[in-house]
Amino acid sequence: MKSLAIYSIKGGVGKTSTAVNLAHVAAREGARVLLWDLDPQAATTWCLRARAKIQGGARNLIAGNGQLRERILASDHPRLDLLPAALSLRKLERRLETGDRARDRLAGRLAQVERDYDFVLLDCPPGLTLLAENVFEAVDALVVPMIPTPLSLRTLEQLVDFLVARRWEDLSVLPLFSMVDRRKSLHRDVVRGFRRAIPTTLDTAIPNATEVERMGLHREPVVVTAPHSKAAHAYVTLYGDLVEALYSHRTRAATARDLRERLSAGIESPDRS
Secondary structure, three states, rough: OOOOOOOEOOOOOOHHHHHHHHHHHHHOOOOEEEEEEEEOOHHHHHHOOOOOOOOOOOHHOOOOOOHHHHOEEEEOOOEEEEEEOOOOHHHHHHHHHOOOOOOOHHHHHOOOOOOOOOOEEEEEEOOOOOHHHHHHHHHEEEEEEEEHHHHHHHHHHHHHHHHHHHOOOOEEEEEEEEOEOOOOOHHHHEEEEEEEOOOOOOOOOOOHHHHHHHHHOOOOOOHHHHHOOHHHHHHHHHHHHHHHHHOOOOOOOOOOOOOOOHHOOOOOOOOOO
């Protein structure tokens, strides 16, 4: 089983749309997929037409004695299961702070289902929190969506600095450009400069498209509602990029340590302010 977190310090960068569409494409390609919504806003839960309710509440979600399988729901899509979120997740940080081994609880829960799935994708809320530290401890790689602006790139620098400082320097980090508008020279310049400096960036960029914005209206992945759109094609090819990065011996995913060294060397950008 490969466990991946769709994560960013910054909100509004396309984490949910990336998580939902990647999960659907992986399931469509034959993988057994679990999508775990860890965001109290429950956008992933909404997009998969599930009820925003956590069986047993946030108290028992990670720290409870019950089996994680008891809380998993089948989605409308073959081979794609969901662990839904709800507003009660806002209390999860407080629950994690109680007891021993506060950073290891998510990893322990995922271990219960490691034989049931090929992929587990975590849709994570933004921020460097104790929940985020649980995520870093539990997953094989972080997929980090970024809008191509200097400030968005700065959040990646902050993330890798944090990972290295807290001894997650060997965690694989896969940057991804999301919400890209190629009509904007700033977007084109930032993407070009960043990829030159960080060649392990996932090749496929997700466009800023109406079809993606309408996911909340249709409550379906873009690859279902608009399968011939540029956005749907991007998610399909992005999944191929991800599999290549995770499994190919030719293209190794960069670690946090690798990224910090490259970021420290500087990125060509029209504006670093």
